[in-house]
Amino acid sequence: MAIIVNAAKCIGCGSCVLLCPEEALDVSPSFVVEVDSENCTECLTCLDCCSNDALGEST
Amino acid sequence: MAAARLPHSKMGKMKTDIVIIGSGIGGLCAGALLAHSGYKTIVLERMPIAGGRYTSVKYKGYTVPTASWMLLYGKDDPVYKTLQEVGAPEIEMRGAGTPMARYRISGNIYDWPEKGALRYLLSVASHDEDEVNRVMTALGQAMSEETPSNEISFRDWLFQYTRNEAIHSIFQAQIATWCGMNADELPAGEFIRALLSFRGKSDFRIPKNGLKDIIDALEKVIKENGGEVWKLTAVKQIVVQDGESRSIIAERNGNEMEIEASVVISNIGPKKTIELAGVGNFSESYLREVNEKVRPSVGMDYLFITDKPLLDFPGTLYTTDTRRKVSWSVPTMMWPEHAPNGKHLLHGFAVPRSTLDYDPKEEHDIFMQDLMDVFPDFKKCGGQLLLRRNFCGEWPCTRAWQGYDVTQETPIENLYNVGDGAKPEGWIVGSGAAESGRIVARKIMERIKPWGR
Numbered sequence: 001m002a003i004i005v006n007a008a009k010c011i012g013c014g015s016c017v018l019l020c021p022e023e024a025l026d027v028s029p030s031f032v033v034e035v036d037s038e039n040c041t042e043c044l045t046c047l048d049c050c051s052n053d054a055l056g057e058s059t
Numbered sequence: 060m061a062a063a064r065l066p067h068s069k070m071g072k073m074k075t076d077i078v079i080i081g082s083g084i085g086g087l088c089a090g091a092l093l094a095h096s097g098y099k100t101i102v103l104e105r106m107p108i109a110g111g112r113y114t115s116v117k118y119k120g121y122t123v124p125t126a127s128w129m130l131l132y133g134k135d136d137p138v139y140k141t142l143q144e145v146g147a148p149e150i151e152m153r154g155a156g157t158p159m160a161r162y163r164i165s166g167n168i169y170d171w172p173e174k175g176a177l178r179y180l181l182s183v184a185s186h187d188e189d190e191v192n193r194v195m196t197a198l199g200q201a202m203s204e205e206t207p208s209n210e211i212s213f214r215d216w217l218f219q220y221t222r223n224e225a226i227h228s229i230f231q232a233q234i235a236t237w238c239g240m241n242a243d244e245l246p247a248g249e250f251i252r253a254l255l256s257f258r259g260k261s262d263f264r265i266p267k268n269g270l271k272d273i274i275d276a277l278e279k280v281i282k283e284n285g286g287e288v289w290k291l292t293a294v295k296q297i298v299v300q301d302g303e304s305r306s307i308i309a310e311r312n313g314n315e316m317e318i319e320a321s322v323v324i325s326n327i328g329p330k331k332t333i334e335l336a337g338v339g340n341f342s343e344s345y346l347r348e349v350n351e352k353v354r355p356s357v358g359m360d361y362l363f364i365t366d367k368p369l370l371d372f373p374g375t376l377y378t379t380d381t382r383r384k385v386s387w388s389v390p391t392m393m394w395p396e397h398a399p400n401g402k403h404l405l406h407g408f409a410v411p412r413s414t415l416d417y418d419p420k421e422e423h424d425i426f427m428q429d430l431m432d433v434f435p436d437f438k439k440c441g442g443q444l445l446l447r448r449n450f451c452g453e454w455p456c457t458r459a460w461q462g463y464d465v466t467q468e469t470p471i472e473n474l475y476n477v478g479d480g481a482k483p484e485g486w487i488v489g490s491g492a493a494e495s496g497r498i499v500a501r502k503i504m505e506r507i508k509p510w511g512r
């Protein structure tokens with residue numbers, strides 16, 4: 001499983017970045033969030049932070 | 060290991076006086092006032108923390124706001140008044156002191172004096188006393204006699220008195236910073252009302268741990284008065300029957316629950332309120348009004364880490380001569396504890412040339428050029444990016460442009476909107492969101508008694 005970002009929906013508001021307990025997210029220069037899969041523990045906190053429905057989980 | 064999402068179990072049911080959807084500053088101000096007045100109040104928040112865009116978190120050792128930085132009107136701020144009215148303990152806050160602001164105009168930096176500030180800055184920008192008098196007289200008349208129409212933008216209104224871009228840029232810097240808009244997008248009447256609401260009251264304050272201190276205090280009041288603030292609880296539906304809101308359906312810990320409430324207050328923006336209550340429950344004219352009016356104000360927001368403070372005062376520097384009219388501050392000048400020892404923060408905020416249509420990547424390049432222009436020593440001072448953010452869409456600067464808000468009442472009985480899509484005239488950003496919450500709390504207290512009373 002992994003966190004997937006829907007680049008068309010992500011605005012780069014950073015809301016998920018601030019609340020990821022592993023600091024595994026960052027906003028790219030084109031304002032789309034990037035997931036560092038090395039550090040992501042798949043806790044799914046970020047999914048609850050996104051107002052733009054831009055995050056999901058892949059199986 | 061990933062936490063699996065639980066399948067829905069049987070729906071739990073509850074009853075309460077007030078349900079508030081969303082724990083933004085508008086929702087929490089309404090909630091604290093109502094709970095303190097004896098209404099059983101349940102606040103439901105989708106995120107793991109309360110406060111929405113009006114709180115702060117620790118990020119990589121720095122205190123970072125989720126969006127909003129400060130209380131704008133000091134002791135006259137609706138947030139401050141709410142804290143007082145609900146008997147919350149005093150929160151330690153600091154202001155910028157003097158000068159509160161500096162302006163870079165045509166390459167030179169000027170302090171915002173305590174008296175006659177606007178005239179002074181316009182004189183510096185203009186060097187033509189007739190022009191300054193013309194603008195100041197027009198502003199004075201607009202503030203004391205006839206407020207200009209909202210049908211004309213502030214930029215067009217000002218064009219009647221001056222075409223001097225240096226003067227326009229001073230106003231543009233203020234409007235961008237405080238409204239997340241451009242002067243050609245902001246209705247003239249609304250700018251004048253905002254100036255009036257600020258007159259004698261502008262007193263910016265930041266709490267010790269950021270705005271989280273305020274959110275914690277409001278949440279505590281709600282809980283101490285028998286209410287609840289449930290996080291990780293997303294409302295999925297507002298149940299409407301016969302033109303009246305009856306209950307909400309929410310998802311919490313993988314379970315669905317229905318909460319019956321005398322009143323539902325929505326803090327999630329007028330468009331989402333309609334979505335949750337069902338489009339079919341609103342008249343065509345209301346739907347059209349919300350669709351046409353409610354568009355978000357936006358902003359590109361940057362936090363940098365430096366080894367030395369890049370400004371030598373705790374207030375705001377407005378650069379009116381940069382590509383975008385940027386506001387800069389060093390929050391660690393006010394609260395050094397907002398960064399690890401020996402480190403500082405630099406905050407920059409700019410609004411794209413059009414809030415309706417912009418390319419964030421292009422705005423980023425422009426912002427970085429402005430940064431290097433204003434702070435040529437940025438790299439030498441160990442400058443590095445902490446976080447870049449684009450506030451827009453469903454996580455905007457404000458949900459409705461200043462002057463384009465909808466009323467707090469909705470066509471559905473006992474369903475209200477609060478927040479920065481329902482700001483009262485003249486009240487800006489978070490303070491406007493808070494004031495909308497205060498208005499709704501008052502309306503409810505006039506109409507409905509708490510249970511069992």
Ligand SMILES: Cc1cc2nc3c(=O)[nH]c(=O)nc-3n(C[C@H](O)[C@H](O)[C@H](O)COP(=O)(O)OP(=O)(O)OC[C@H]3O[C@@H](n4cnc5c(N)ncnc54)[C@H](O)[C@@H]3O)c2cc1C
Binds near residue numbers: 127450479
């Ligand atoms: C960069 C920036 C700087 C700013 N600086 C300032 C400043 O210094 N001072 C100031 O006063 N204002 C400032 N503002 C504006 C201020 O942040 C907002 O106006 C204010 O926070 C809006 O509050 P709100 O009440 O509308 O609620 P919001 O903050 O929008 O909160 C709504 C809450 O509802 C929750 N929610 C959404 N959907 C659901 C659902 N279905 N179920 C449950 N919960 C849900 C959300 O998670 C959120 O927590 C700034 C804004 C930006 C972007």
Ligand code: SF4
Binds near residue numbers: 021024047
């Ligand atoms: S799933 Fe958890 S650890 Fe992974 S990016 Fe999201 S919040 Fe961070």
Ligand code: SF4
Binds near residue numbers: 049053
């Ligand atoms: S919260 Fe959503 S929109 Fe915002 S940066 Fe994260 S994924 Fe993108």
